[in-house]
Amino acid sequence: MEIKQRLTELKQELEPFGCKLVAVSKTKPNEFIQEAYDCDQKDFGENKVQELASKYESLPKDISWHMIGHLQRNKIKYIAPFVHLIHGVDSERLLVAINKEAKKNERVINCLLQIHIATESTKFGFSQSELNEFLNSDRLAELQNIHITGLMGMATNTSDLEQVKAEFNSLKGLSEEIKENYNFSNLDLQELSMGMSGDYKIALQAGSTMIRIGSTIFGARSYPTQ
């Protein structure tokens, strides 16, 4: 009941922005996901491969599963057959490995490039110069089993809202710049995945198209996860 109410409120808030909601269900039981699903929520995010694969097995097959966590190359194979969108692609090596698994499964996998926008060095992501170097080469053209549909970024965990805003705006700016300067058949930057429970209102103002919300919908997690 609570889940339903929180979902409804969030969706109302997102509607004027045309922003999509990814319900982050990590650590939460299948019953919670089923409850959200019954309220017409079809996009769910998980950050652990094993948990994602086992939830996929036991829940309705028309759920779109988003991998939002740090992904190790040797684990791609477990989600490659079904994953809807991989948000945290933070290196060319990972992109190459995803392409290989996608090919084996005879499909194209949608990916978001994670960009390092925070000041914290613990967060993952391409730096702007790494990204430019990659896109200036022609190497992306060889990866025909991936489709880069946007960028993803996590802001610094700080109470300084101006800083968070500046970081989200920088991601938006980078996206515009890439769209203008690069032309690849498998690069089509439509999505900006930014904003979580603590900062999604700022992300919406900065042009987010996809927010990833966990605790606001499902309640606080009982143990911390990355």
Ligand SMILES: *Cc1c(COP(=O)(O)O)cnc(C)c1O
């Ligand atoms: C856990 C997680 C979220 C959701 O966090 P909440 O604060 O619970 O909304 C969003 N994005 C990523 C990458 C996460 O790991």
